[in-house]
Amino acid sequence: MYKLTGVKKHEYTNATTGGFVNAADKAYDMESLSKLGIPGHLFGDLSMPGEYVGDYEGIKVVLCPTHDTASAVEGLPMKEDAMFLSSGTWSLLGMKLKNPVTTKESLKANFTNEGGVGYIRYLKNIMGLWIIQNIQKELGISFGEMVELAQTSTYDKIFDVNMPCFLEPFGMRDNILKALGETQMSDADVINSIYRSLAYSYGVAVKELEEVTALNPQELFIGGGGAKNQYLNKLTEKFTGKKVIAMPIEATAIGNLKIQMAAAGQAD
Secondary structure (H helix, E strand, O other), X not given: OHHHHOOXXXXXXXXXXXXXXXXXXXXXXXXXXXXXXXXXXXXXXXXXXXXXXXXXOOEEEEOOOOOHHHHHHHOOOOOOOOEEEEEOOEEEEEEEEOOOOXXXXXXXXXXXXXXXXXXXXXXXXXXXXXXXXXXXXXXXOOHHHHHHHHOOOOOOOOOOOOOHHHHOOOOHHHHHHHHHOOOOOOHHHHHHHHXXXXXXXXXXXXXXXXXXXXXXXXXXXXXXXXXXXXXXXHHHHHHHOOEEEEEOOOHHHHHHHHHHHHHOOOOO
């Protein structure tokens, strides 16, 4: 925005991901900054998505939700208290809430109160398709072929996809076999185990989310690249117990455009 207009702004949704915004008053927490010895004058007032910034060659420039997940959640057609899963290389699972949840239980479950467009984007980061992407590179086959192979497998053992070893970009297959206590597995069984384990991890996160919010939505909206995988969506329904509404769309781009259109008076 600054390069387009010469105007400096601190956009709310992006700022909330840095850990220095008070979830209740939606402003930088100067007390926390002071305790850490960080100069408060570096942190100005926060601006909300849709706010006019300036002009670029006669074109009005407005703020979008500048954090990509904030735009993605805004791009999904769901109401407050709805549950979402932004499914890509990493997964972000959460709810659109009216008020932040700052209990000890929320902290222990590793949920965060990030900013949305008029709501709290309450979520946690969990493993996504990173494991699948690395296995795809090791096998040298297409993602479609991987799904086809998985569906030929009856292997049902599950491993913890959030183990630190799965953050490594190499040796993914070996790490999976170790986690499962296996020495040899077919490609079909490895891939099926990954999909089942991912869906299981979504189910665990959904249960945690319901416990800390005391809410029980019956639908799970999925956006991002992972929403295209019908087999994974089916497994996610099984392990979460929720009706999956898959939106295989560029939700981030749609959310960005939605806010720009609203600022121009073209919300519908």
